[in-house]
Amino acid sequence: MGSDSDFPIMKKAVDVLKEFGVEYEVLLASAHRTPAAVRDFASGAEERGISVIIAGAGMAAHLPGVVASFTTLPVIGVPLESGSLKGMDALLAIVQMPSGMPVATMAVNGAKNAALLALQIGAVSDPALAAKYKAYREDMANQVMEKNKKIQEAVQAL
Incomplete structure (x- = not known):
């Protein structure tokens, strides 16, 4: 920098x-x-x-x-x-x-x-780094789906 x-x-x-x-x-x-x-x-x-x-x-x-x-x-x-x-x-x-x-x-x-x-x-x-990165991306996707689940529950409660 x-x-x-x-x-x-x-x-x-x-x-x-x-x-x-x-x-x-x-x-x-x-x-x-x-x-x-x-x-x-x-x-x-x-x-x-x-x-x-x-x-x-x-x-x-x-x-x-x-x-x-x-x-x-x-x-x-x-x-x-x-x-x-x-x-x-x-x-x-x-x-x-x-x-x-x-x-x-x-x-x-x-x-x-x-x-x-x-x-x-x-x-x-680097296959080990590739595996870590793939897991990172999967975790990110899972976090979004969990947030979506909570939103869907909130919408259903309206």
């Missing part, structure tokens, strides 16, 4: 990765103020065993694209709500990456979905 003020949103990704028992690294580095740190992190990520990078950025949101320029690993961009445009500038900056330099783009403040997409990518080559 490019700023410490991004952490409350990006922590949602950390929480998901912890829930699944997936190792992760967290780095505060700015595409504009600390470009060498961004380069070093991204260019060495694969050697450190990282398989996906999630980069959160607000406003001009250059961080995900700069990260992508230094690695061939998948990069997931999380546009963060900030400034007068409330994250729309970040969303457009990330989603409009030039041809040949893809960055998957989440919704504004979509750090949780970024982590889930990273898990899905990792699950392609």
